[in-house]
Amino acid sequence: MKNSVTPRHTLLVVDDEPFILTAIERLFRDEQIKVRTAASGEEALTCLADEEVAVILTDNCMTGMSGLELLNRTKKIAPQTVRLMMTGYADLQMVLTAINEGEVYRFIVKPWHNQELITMVMEALNRYQLMRALQSSSELTLRSLAQTIELKDVYTRGHCDRVAHYALLLAEALDFSADRRKLMRHGCWLHDCGKIGIPGAILNKQGRLSRTEYDLVKQHPLWGLKVAEEAGLHQVVLDIIVGHHERLDGSGYPHGRRGAAIPLEARIAAIADVYDALTTDRSYRPCFSHATARDIMDKERASSFDADLLDLFWSLVVEPYPLTNNEQTEQKIR
Numbered sequence: 001m002k003n004s005v006t007p008r009h010t011l012l013v014v015d016d017e018p019f020i021l022t023a024i025e026r027l028f029r030d031e032q033i034k035v036r037t038a039a040s041g042e043e044a045l046t047c048l049a050d051e052e053v054a055v056i057l058t059d060n061c062m063t064g065m066s067g068l069e070l071l072n073r074t075k076k077i078a079p080q081t082v083r084l085m086m087t088g089y090a091d092l093q094m095v096l097t098a099i100n101e102g103e104v105y106r107f108i109v110k111p112w113h114n115q116e117l118i119t120m121v122m123e124a125l126n127r128y129q130l131m132r133a134l135q136s137s138s139e140l141t142l143r144s145l146a147q148t149i150e151l152k153d154v155y156t157r158g159h160c161d162r163v164a165h166y167a168l169l170l171a172e173a174l175d176f177s178a179d180r181r182k183l184m185r186h187g188c189w190l191h192d193c194g195k196i197g198i199p200g201a202i203l204n205k206q207g208r209l210s211r212t213e214y215d216l217v218k219q220h221p222l223w224g225l226k227v228a229e230e231a232g233l234h235q236v237v238l239d240i241i242v243g244h245h246e247r248l249d250g251s252g253y254p255h256g257r258r259g260a261a262i263p264l265e266a267r268i269a270a271i272a273d274v275y276d277a278l279t280t281d282r283s284y285r286p287c288f289s290h291a292t293a294r295d296i297m298d299k300e301r302a303s304s305f306d307a308d309l310l311d312l313f314w315s316l317v318v319e320p321y322p323l324t325n326n327e328q329t330e331q332k333i334r
């Protein structure tokens with residue numbers, strides 16, 4: 001699984017059985033990551049003190065320090081490191097408790113399927129990257145993070161910028177303060193950050209998604225919320241990430257909130273998000289004109305959208321925000 005993980009992040013594998021370490025090292029030879037190995041918890045702690053580790057993957061049942069104790073200590077000395085565990089069936093209950101208590105991000109049961117292990121590690125690396133970027137206070141980093149997420153879905157280039165543009169038109173018309181507008185911009189850039197956890201094959205699938213695939217896609221606001229919360233982002237940004245697919249009548253996801261229970265910023269982002277989705281090409285249909293998009297959205301006036309906000313939106317937006325030259329070229333060659 002080749003993906004967008006930046007080269008040379010470190011995966012630390014811990015097991016007291018040398019053949020396991022060798023097998024995992026070999027497994028990741030072709031991936032863009034650096035693998036370090038440790039034969040015990042104590043050795044792993046030395047590695048963690050030595051260099052920044054993106055992901056730690058440890059066996060639980062080792063002589064000396066157990067994997068769980070190691071991960072517990074890792075959480076304190078390297079909280080940014082994503083913690084994974086290999087375990088036997090006998091330890092399942094313990095691992096589930098550890099996941100619930102935030103000690104372990106994910107686990108895999110021995111003996112594992114290679115592809116399953118690679119997928120778990122690469123997803124953990126994605127999560128590490130996402131968390132590091134979210135913790136940055138630089139607008140440049142946040143925006144480039146949004147663009148990295150867009151790269152997973154070839155049909156959404158420029159989407160985050162355009163959603164921010166439309167949402168800010170509404171925010172200005174509503175006299176939001178400069179600080180609140182800045183938070184709205186960040187929230188709109190990052191609204192789909194949870195999509196980093198959805199396989200590209202699903203995001204770019206031609207035709208309809210299966211029920212299971214759609215259920216997976218519907219998790220992205222919650223995944224985004226979880227990681228953004230952990231990164232300590234502002235409530236306005238969290239509201240947009242988790243609330244941009246909520247609908248006024250409660251038919252949205254992930255919580256099915258209704259009316260004013262959906263924060264204003266999320267109601268604004270929802271209008272901007274849907275308008276941009278309708279007026280740009282998708283894998284399953286070409287873009288709609290402004291007039292058609294307006295008709296479609298007006299039909300859901302008051303059921304899906306905040307009617308007053310929608311009226312204000314139509315008074316501000318009379319045509320889609322132009323795509324950049326690059327985006328136009330990409331649309332032509334698709």
Ligand SMILES: [Fe+2]
Nearest residue numbers: 191192244245
């Ligand atoms: Fe979304």
